[in-house]
Amino acid sequence: MKTVSDYFGSLVFDDRVMKSKLSSKVYQSLKKTIDEGAQLDLSVANAVADAMKEWAVENGATHYTHWFQPLTGITAEKHDSFISPSPDGRVIMDFSGKELIKGEPDASSFPSGGLRATFEARGYTAWDPTSYAFIKGKTLCIPTAFCSYGGEALDKKTPLLRSMEALNKQALRILKLFGTDAKYVRTSVGPEQEYFLVLKELYEKRKDLIYTGRTLFGAKPPKGQEMDDHYFGVIKPRVEAYMTELNEELWKLGILAKTQHNEVAPAQHELAPIYTTTNIATDHNQLTMEIMQKVAARHGLVCLLHEKPFAGVNGSGKHNNWSMATDAGVNLLSPGETPYENAQFLLFLCAVIKAVDDYQDLLRISVATAGNDHRLGANEAPPAVVSIFLGDELNAVLEAIETDTPYMGAEKTQMKLGVDVLPKFNRDTTDRNRTSPFAFTGNKFEFRMLGSSNSIACTNIMLNSAVAESLKIYADRLEKEEDFETALHEMIKKTIKDHKRIIFNGNGYDDEWIKEATEKRGLMNLRTTPDAIPHLLDKKNVDMLTSHKVFSEAELKSRCEITLENYCKTVVIEANTMSQIAKREILPAIEEYAAFVAQSANSKKALDASIPCIYETEAVKKLSVLEGQIYERTAELDKVIVKVTDAADVVEESYLIRDELLTKMSELRVACDEAEVTTAEKFWPFPTYGELLFGVR
Ligand code: ADP
Numbered sequence: 001m002k003t004v005s006d007y008f009g010s011l012v013f014d015d016r017v018m019k020s021k022l023s024s025k026v027y028q029s030l031k032k033t034i035d036e037g038a039q040l041d042l043s044v045a046n047a048v049a050d051a052m053k054e055w056a057v058e059n060g061a062t063h064y065t066h067w068f069q070p071l072t073g074i075t076a077e078k079h080d081s082f083i084s085p086s087p088d089g090r091v092i093m094d095f096s097g098k099e100l101i102k103g104e105p106d107a108s109s110f111p112s113g114g115l116r117a118t119f120e121a122r123g124y125t126a127w128d129p130t131s132y133a134f135i136k137g138k139t140l141c142i143p144t145a146f147c148s149y150g151g152e153a154l155d156k157k158t159p160l161l162r163s164m165e166a167l168n169k170q171a172l173r174i175l176k177l178f179g180t181d182a183k184y185v186r187t188s189v190g191p192e193q194e195y196f197l198v199l200k201e202l203y204e205k206r207k208d209l210i211y212t213g214r215t216l217f218g219a220k221p222p223k224g225q226e227m228d229d230h231y232f233g234v235i236k237p238r239v240e241a242y243m244t245e246l247n248e249e250l251w252k253l254g255i256l257a258k259t260q261h262n263e264v265a266p267a268q269h270e271l272a273p274i275y276t277t278t279n280i281a282t283d284h285n286q287l288t289m290e291i292m293q294k295v296a297a298r299h300g301l302v303c304l305l306h307e308k309p310f311a312g313v314n315g316s317g318k319h320n321n322w323s324m325a326t327d328a329g330v331n332l333l334s335p336g337e338t339p340y341e342n343a344q345f346l347l348f349l350c351a352v353i354k355a356v357d358d359y360q361d362l363l364r365i366s367v368a369t370a371g372n373d374h375r376l377g378a379n380e381a382p383p384a385v386v387s388i389f390l391g392d393e394l395n396a397v398l399e400a401i402e403t404d405t406p407y408m409g410a411e412k413t414q415m416k417l418g419v420d421v422l423p424k425f426n427r428d429t430t431d432r433n434r435t436s437p438f439a440f441t442g443n444k445f446e447f448r449m450l451g452s453s454n455s456i457a458c459t460n461i462m463l464n465s466a467v468a469e470s471l472k473i474y475a476d477r478l479e480k481e482e483d484f485e486t487a488l489h490e491m492i493k494k495t496i497k498d499h500k501r502i503i504f505n506g507n508g509y510d511d512e513w514i515k516e517a518t519e520k521r522g523l524m525n526l527r528t529t530p531d532a533i534p535h536l537l538d539k540k541n542v543d544m545l546t547s548h549k550v551f552s553e554a555e556l557k558s559r560c561e562i563t564l565e566n567y568c569k570t571v572v573i574e575a576n577t578m579s580q581i582a583k584r585e586i587l588p589a590i591e592e593y594a595a596f597v598a599q600s601a602n603s604k605k606a607l608d609a610s611i612p613c614i615y616e617t618e619a620v621k622k623l624s625v626l627e628g629q630i631y632e633r634t635a636e637l638d639k640v641i642v643k644v645t646d647a648a649d650v651v652e653e654s655y656l657i658r659d660e661l662l663t664k665m666s667e668l669r670v671a672c673d674e675a676e677v678t679t680a681e682k683f684w685p686f687p688t689y690g691e692l693l694f695g696v697r
């Protein structure tokens with residue numbers, strides 16, 4: 001039998017394959033490109049392309065594609081075969097360095113937010129050699145960035161790579177001041193991914209799931225998640241078979257799938273990989289989501305990645321575990337052994353605290369979607385207010401520094417001036433706060449506001465850039481100072497003073513906290529996507545992101561536009577789906593059942609006029625009232641849909657959706673869900689919540 005280590009990474013053109021397939025000269029020069037970003041010359045690219053093709057063909061590939069991540073949030077691919085005609089009328093398999101490095105998909109239909117008129121539509125894709133090529137089905141996939149001919153980013157990878165570079169540059173300046181040796185600093189991410197599994201045959205009967213990925217109707221079943229019996233519960237055989245195959249597929253692609261368990265809601269599960277470099281983690285998370293869905297189909301299941309597929313039970317999120325490390329593997333968010341190392345740790349910690357406070361809006365924006373608006377602040381996910389949880393020990397250390405008082409931790413050290421007296425403290429692993437949006441968990445931060453279908457690129461772009469900005473401000477100051485230690489101590493102290501409002505160690509689900517956060521601490525509460533997105537163009541955000549060359553102003557404008565457009569389109573599709581289902585499925589079903597009951601009463605009365613027909617009479621009355629409501633509310637919904645689509649611009653449109661359309665949608669739903677529980681099950685046109693949530697066995 002093949003063991004996991006036999007086939008792990010078997011579909012990846014990774015370092016091991018490169019070493020065996022490339023001459024040592026070509027390998028060295030490619031390695032230099034991967035590690036240090038050195039330019040790759042065409043002869044090397046040709047040799048790499050040739051080896052890649054040979055390896056891919058050996059492994060059954062017939063096609064190649066530049067695999068990229070346009071602003072739709074999912075991945076895109078256009079396959080070309082390797083075939084090239086040969087003079088004898090046959091074909092050879094061919095792939096050049098040019099084709100490896102650059103592609104020109106006719107990608108005119110991807111959103112560009114005005115960056116690219118359709119007549120000059122041809123963007124280009126450029127190879128990202130730091131993320132390994134891999135085989136999916138019969139296609140060699142080459143991870144690429146996607147740009148316009150003017151050089152503007154049209155994807156999520158380009159700004160992510162730029163943000164990693166920005167952080168690298170500033171972190172190296174800081175490390176130099178501490179005399180810490182490093183060639184580069186990279187951020188790493190381990191994204192925990194939640195998802196639901198439902199039976200495919202039930203899914204196919206629900207147009208809301210098919211068109212929108214979530215249920216738009218559905219009465220609460222007798223049982224939900226109140227027993228807490230699903231979380232970490234025994235995994236059912238069918239789900240286990242699914243997870244087994246999913247792991248195998250992911251492992252073949254070199255994805256470090258590590259942890260799997262049942263989540264809180266019935267039918268909800270989680271998968272977490274071992275962390276890796278941010279851009280690779282991003283590629284892997286996109287692939288993971290794709291493969292989760294593919295494998296589900298083979299098991300007669302559908303994997304739902306929507307943030308809120310079901311009302312009344314938890315939705316699905318994604319936790320972005322994030323840290324920074326040097327090429328030597330030193331985690332900069334890990335408290336060190338000596339006071340001096342701890343000073344370095346504290347400075348990096350402060351850089352994150354400052355970044356999260358200064359750019360709380362950007363973090364919120366990075367997770368803003370129509371789907372995620374149902375979760376944030378709904379007592380199942382962190383609130384829409386960003387805050388940081390540090391744990392008791394670190395908190396005490398920071399307080400002691402801020403107030404120049406003795407640190408009353410394990411070693412009771414006086415915290416005064418220079419770094420020599422900063423105490424040694426242990427990493428705090430006992431403290432767990434599940435309600436904090438941004439929690440320090442020993443040697444990394446865990447950002448918990450992401451929705452399950454979000455690309456993790458957006459969050460990490462903002463996080464990397466904001467931290468790069470803090471580090472830049474620190475480096476600009478410290479590089480000028482004669483007395484490094486005193487300046488450092490003062491800087492840490494000042495950061496704590498200026499930014500302690502963002503630190504909150506209590507219960508983030510508490511309404512009191514939201515009051516305190518917004519009224520006393522002045523933190524932002526950007527409740528919905530339309531509230532959040534326009535802040536992307538606030539001057540401080542544009543200044544920061546453009547100064548680190550992560551985005552140009554034009555790129556930011558286009559992203560603002562695209563995100564809002566996406567929000568509007570998503571909700572309008574939901575509203576249209578609701579209207580159709582109400583008119584074409586729900587009303588006819590109720591009508592049929594009411595007629596059936598009325599008929600039955602008539603027959604009873606015909607048989608013997610004294611037979612009481614209380615149920616029949618009341619049910620038909622109630623259903624008729626509900627039918628009237630559903631009819632009227634659908635008409636109102638239709639009216640608001642027209643109003644929304646007629647809005648002057650996308651900002652206006654998003655406000656109309658937030659303030660009017662969503663209300664109309666929930667009013668319609670209430671009437672329909674009430675009708676559901678009054679109608680006989682066999683007359684109801686689609687599977688119920690109970691069947692969907694408890695169907696997989
Ligand atoms: P939980 O938050 O559920 O307790 P874990 O502590 O096991 O989960 O970690 C969750 C994720 O954090 C995993 O993907 C893990 O690889 C990742 N992780 C661990 N250390 C780091 C680190 N230094 N940087 C980034 N991610 C990390």
Ligand code: MG
Nearest residue numbers: 192319321446
């Ligand atoms: Mg976690």
